Amino acid sequence: MSVFIFIDHSEGHVKKASLEALSYGAALAAQLNTTAEGILLGTLATDPADLGKYGIKKVHQAAQESLNALDAQVDARIIADFISASGDSVLVFSHNTTGKAIAPRVAARCKAGLVTGAIALPDTSNGFVVKKTVFSGKAFANISLNTPVKIIALNPNAYAVKEGQGKAEIMPLTASAPTPKVKVVSATAATGHVPLTEAELVVSGGRGLKGPENWGMVEELASLLGAATACSRPVADAHWRPHNEHVGQTGIAIAPNLYIAIGISGAIQHLAGVNRSKVIVVINKDPEAPFFKAADYGIVGDAFEVVPKMISAVKKLKGK
């Protein structure tokens, strides 16, 4: 039984969520007394052998540059062919946008049991049971897999990156890639900003901020902390902020280490997108705001007075 980890990269760099998957895969391999090996489609800006420091022994690389762009159908075919030839194995993806596109395809092709949204290492004491989030973070389910190939898609920010020493051996992966059926016309990445799903710290604003012109202090606090900015649904619906900042049930679900909610009441639909955050801070002038029940720290007060003082305190702390 081997553990393989799909290495997800963009513009030559391995995504943070994928480094988490590598660390998770290495820990799982240690648990199963086997080795962790990466699967890399395309090329990186750095030497893939360096990924050995995340605990993997080999990187199986199909180094065609044409594979740098994601094509779920092509990628799934290559991965499935490789996995099918490798006997019993566990395959780890990140449950990010790439994993959501590819992992189900590989699972169907290999008839492999798939758990998406995993949050912890499997319990292998009696079978192979993986814990995942269900009901939008309001509960967990333990899912048993008994297929020869098992696939786990790990939630971003659920497993910490572990960096050590080591070099991975590069193994060429000969892939007979089918012709892509999907043409990528254009792509816009929010460059210069931390992607919300990967952000460790998030500062978020709601209707309580009264208008888009008041977002300066949200952005300043976020920028001082190195945090991403987010917003509630009414704010996105009113076009105060772009839709890709909307977190909640119908927006993006996130699980940062810190979520600061400013002027957000905390409706259940909003909580569904943020309740996996490790620490929740709520700033709201309404002491009855339901968000306080889900919060770890809170200030009942006017955001327009509180947030500027928080900004000064962070500046002082960071020596700025």
Add this chain to the structure above:
Amino acid sequence: MKILVCISKTPDTTAKIEFKNNNTTFSGDGVQWIINPYDEWYSLVRAIELKEKDPSTAVHLITVGTADVEPIIRKALAIGGDEAIRVNLDSADPYTVAVQIAEVAKQGGYDLVLTGKETIDYNGSAIGGMVAELLDLPYISLAVKFELNGATATVTREIDGGEEVDETALPLVVSCQKGVAEQRIPNMKGIMGARTKPLKVVEPVATQPLTHIVSFELPPAKAGVRLVSPDQPEELIRLLHEEARVF
């Protein structure tokens, strides 16, 4: 042009999450069941919009479930769609469900299969990709915009930290999320009409589940909020730095 819209039944977003039978089953007691919002607001409404543009389009709904899902599929038919198919099987295994949908899609010769980006109960985000693989079709996941020009689809999808515009020829499988369409409330004409729309029940094809739910658990309760005086936001920053150690 034939569109197949996948419809799932889920507990209402505000439903209390509780489990029974030694934490092996979701307790549906007192729970209001709804159409999975991603299926209803985005996939279904977009399919209806495509039919409004080109009335020759057939919009069929599919659900995999036992007879108790019929009120949900009737509610979906009240919003729109010509007819529905129910595969008579209750399964929480995504592969098993995908096999049933793929079989119906293959038999019916659909040009487009639409799903929601995930269901709000199991949060799997797996069915669309599996159906596409079983049918050997392209799959565009997490669509935020879907346009059709003849047999060519132009789809904007979410990527990590941004968006990508893809173009591909039908047939195609797409998972939809916010942006693809806007929620519609069924009107009286729709509700009356839904009662007489065909709802075909088909028996499942044989397949083995690849996953099993062993148990559910609830997250540990929060210790309660620690309130800081509004006059001392610097104390909050100190606590976050020294106690919570988040920065």
